[in-house]
Amino acid sequence: MSWMVPESAGFSRAPHLQRPRKDGETSLQPYELVFSAVLGALALAAAANYVWGVMPPAYMVSVGAMPLGLLLAGVILWRRGLQQNLHRACGTLLMGVFWGLVATFAYDLYRLLVKLILALQFDPYRVQPIFGHIITGLPTSHPLALFLGWGYHLWMGILLGMLFTLMRPRGGALGGLVFITIIQVLRLAAYPSVLQASWEDPEFLANGVIGMGLWGVVVGTGLRYRGWRDA
């Protein structure tokens, strides 16, 4: 079986076509190095978990897969001398990281406020300890479980922010809303327990619809007005 791309398709090894590197674009910026190191650390943490088997595989994949893919993408760009593209990619993704984090904080704050204002009966931060318990096997009240549970929650916000940025670098409130709505609609279509969700359920309406919509609008708006712009 040959999966080789035929020469006739126009693909050829072309080192002589590499664009000559210009001054100032041969090295990574410090913040890009830090970003790469963090991604590498996450990928390594996932790999280490594979060896020692602390957290379930699905958690491991959700922590390690995207950093691994992004690092591979960075290596591809670097190896081909496309440093400008690499700088753009880093800048854009870091904007996704930033706005994903901001939106997640906004979402968490919103959950608290909506509970207080509407006097709803739910614990706004109940999932983080559970995440921590599953990841570490420690009791939900254990500091390490709480720390890693919250870390996982924030990482998912960051991951979604980067994912949205990859799909729509210029953002936009509507784009963010559509993005998160698609995520939610697919969830409703496929997730059995959520199928029982009702529009009359105030928690579902407040968090699953309005709260997540808020997340999308914050990310989209942030990227539109304070996103990465090519020089």
Next chain:
Amino acid sequence: MRNRRNHLLVLGLLTTLLLALPTGSLWAHDCSSPADCEQTAGYNAMLAIVGGIMGILASLLGPLLSGATPHPPALPPQPEIGPAPVSPYPETWIGPAQPEKTPSQEEIFASQGEIGMPAENQKIYDKLKEQGLTDREIEQYFKDAEAENANLKAALWDVTDLGNRLDLFPRINEGIGWGLDYLEQFTGGPGKGVKIGFDFTKGAIDGYYQAQGSGQPYTQKDAIIAGIREIIWDQVTKPLIASGKTDFAEPKSLKFYQDLIKQIETTKSEYYGPTASWLIDQGYNFATSIKDTGPKHSPYDMEVYENALKPKD
């Protein structure tokens, strides 16, 4: 460029849908019960994989991440407009000889090879022209774009070549099959439908490469037969083998599969050394273990969950 960004968006959504729709219970970022929380990581894992794939696609498809529209090279500083200078030459003088002829629009496009469709080039040309660029600058713009495209194609070639050297593609192919098998456990009928569709596609593609390798022609009919054969192999023969039933003729596809594995096993050390071989084996075993164990519950105490879910106030 905007079209290519839109293509990436569509690719991303399609990838999400492809991975998401058959996953059934693997949804929810925000879980509402212990069982949900157990499953939510599967959903998150799917999103993480989509993100990783998107990053690689973006790096291969070009400078899509900046969100910038194609920007032309900076214009040279324009002289301030003032009163027209009085010419010292008579009106009949045609000026000094031009050192170089400015290329025409047709000449620019003729030198571009495969930048894109002529109509697309025409649009870019018009846009750049509107921005006040000279034909010389536009020619440079297209040349830069061509060099960049060549670089990206070379990068794609490199990735493909690396995949060939490491025998990654057959394993990725297998991995997708395992993933769909795994997801089928959650979804039942719809997941099975997706898996059958995948089997057909896989069979047809495998058949194409086999025909290409042996120099045989490959018709639409051959593709359909190869696809159906793969469905029968995956949906009928393999379960029979798994259940211990072996008193039937060994299908050809099984022999092909066994030969392929044997070839990989015997040649992999020659290609990429013991370390990479070990790493690939680890990945292979890991994927196998996930597939074999099926959905697994982490060791937790339901009582702990229930207590955690109780409102604190």
